[in-house]
Amino acid sequence: MxxxxxxxxxxxxxxxxxxxxxxxxxxxxxxxxxxxxxxxxxxxxxxxxxxxxxxxxxxxxxxxxxxxxxxxxxxAGYAPVYPRTPLDSPALDPVRAAVRRGLAAHEPYPAVALDQGWHLIDTNHGAALLTTGAAEPLLAPPVNMLRLTLHPAGLAPRILNLGQWRAQLLGRLRRQVELTGDPELADLYDELRDYPCDQPEPELAVPGPGDVLVPLRIRDGERRLSFFSTVSTFATPLDVTVAELSVESFFPLDQATTAAFSPADGPGTPVGTAVVG
CATH class of the missing domain: 1.10.260.40 (lambda repressor-like DNA-binding domains)
Known part of the structure; x- marks a missing residue:
C-alpha cells in the first residue's frame, strides 16, 4: 500500500x-x-x-x-514509528550475525532463515538436502521456500508423507494470512493450494501410535530420512525487517536419520541461494 x-x-x-x-x-x-x-x-x-x-x-x-x-x-495522519531497515544495513549486523550463528550451530542438519513471505534469506550447508533435484526456476532468487517445497518440480516428489506435510504447511500459511492480513501471502496460499497432491490431506493432524510431532519424511537416494522442525523468531523486535525474520531448523526424528548425517555420509554442499552478504 x-x-x-x-x-x-x-x-x-x-x-x-x-x-x-x-x-x-x-x-x-x-x-x-x-x-x-x-x-x-x-x-x-x-x-x-x-x-x-x-x-x-x-x-x-x-x-x-x-x-x-x-x-x-x-x-490516521501520523508518521510511521517502526523502521524497516534493509537487511544488509550495518545497523542489522548483530541480527545477521545472530542468524548465521544459529544456522551454523545447527550443522550438519538443515536450517533456513526466512522473511515473512517465506523467501530464503540464508541457509546452512545441511539445507542442500531440501533443494537437491529442484528445477532451476525454483532456485532463482528470491527463492520461496513454500513454493520450492510443494511445487511438483521442487521437493514435493521426494516427500514421502506429502499429504500430511502439505496440510500442515498450508495450515501455517492460512493462519499467517489471518494474523497479518497480507494480500501477497493470501495469493501465495491460493497458488499453493492448487498444486497437485496424490495423497490424502488430513484436515486435522491426529497422532498415530507413538507420534508426538508432524514429521517431514524425505527420500534421499536410497535413504529415508525423518525430521521435525522448530521455528525461532526475535523476541523483542522494534524494526519491521527484524520482526519478520524467522529461522526454521530441522532435527532428526530417528537414529537412521542421525546416522545419515555423520561426517562420513553427509548430505552434500549448499546451493547458491543465500542472499545475506
Missing part, C-alpha cells in the same frame, strides 16, 4: 477490520485498551480521530504486526 492509499483509508475502518479479524467485540477491545466503548465506536465510524498513542495502544491490543501498525498511523 502506498502512502497516498493509506491516507485515503479511514483509520477507523482499518481498526474495525483488525478487531473483526481478531474476533473481538467493541466492549472487549475497549476494556483491554482502557477506553470507553463509546469512544471506540466514534473512532471506528470516523466521528473521532484517535491520537497517535491511541492508535498504537489499539494496535498493540489487536496484536497488529509492525508493518501494519505503520499503515494505521499513516491512515
Amino acid at each position: 502506498t502512502v497516498a492509499e493509506a491516507r485515503q483509508r479511514p483509520v477507523g475502518r482499518l481498526l474495525r477490520g483488525w478487531r473483526v479479524r481478531r474476533r473481538l467485540s467493541q466492549l472487549e477491545l475497549a476494556i483491554a485498551a482502557d477506553i470507553s466503548t463509546r469512544h471506540l465506536s466514534f473512532v471506528e465510524t470516523g466521528r473521532a480521530m484517535p491520537s497517535r498513542d491511541m492508535v498504537l495502544r489499539l494496535a498493540d491490543q489487536l496484536d497488529v504486526p509492525l508493518r501494519e501498525r505503520n499503515q494505521l498511523l499513516l491512515a
Whole structure:
C-alpha cells in the first residue's frame, strides 16, 4: 500500500477490520485498551480521530504486526514509528550475525532463515538436502521456500508423507494470512493450494501410535530420512525487517536419520541461494 492509499483509508475502518479479524467485540477491545466503548465506536465510524498513542495502544491490543501498525498511523495522519531497515544495513549486523550463528550451530542438519513471505534469506550447508533435484526456476532468487517445497518440480516428489506435510504447511500459511492480513501471502496460499497432491490431506493432524510431532519424511537416494522442525523468531523486535525474520531448523526424528548425517555420509554442499552478504 502506498502512502497516498493509506491516507485515503479511514483509520477507523482499518481498526474495525483488525478487531473483526481478531474476533473481538467493541466492549472487549475497549476494556483491554482502557477506553470507553463509546469512544471506540466514534473512532471506528470516523466521528473521532484517535491520537497517535491511541492508535498504537489499539494496535498493540489487536496484536497488529509492525508493518501494519505503520499503515494505521499513516491512515490516521501520523508518521510511521517502526523502521524497516534493509537487511544488509550495518545497523542489522548483530541480527545477521545472530542468524548465521544459529544456522551454523545447527550443522550438519538443515536450517533456513526466512522473511515473512517465506523467501530464503540464508541457509546452512545441511539445507542442500531440501533443494537437491529442484528445477532451476525454483532456485532463482528470491527463492520461496513454500513454493520450492510443494511445487511438483521442487521437493514435493521426494516427500514421502506429502499429504500430511502439505496440510500442515498450508495450515501455517492460512493462519499467517489471518494474523497479518497480507494480500501477497493470501495469493501465495491460493497458488499453493492448487498444486497437485496424490495423497490424502488430513484436515486435522491426529497422532498415530507413538507420534508426538508432524514429521517431514524425505527420500534421499536410497535413504529415508525423518525430521521435525522448530521455528525461532526475535523476541523483542522494534524494526519491521527484524520482526519478520524467522529461522526454521530441522532435527532428526530417528537414529537412521542421525546416522545419515555423520561426517562420513553427509548430505552434500549448499546451493547458491543465500542472499545475506
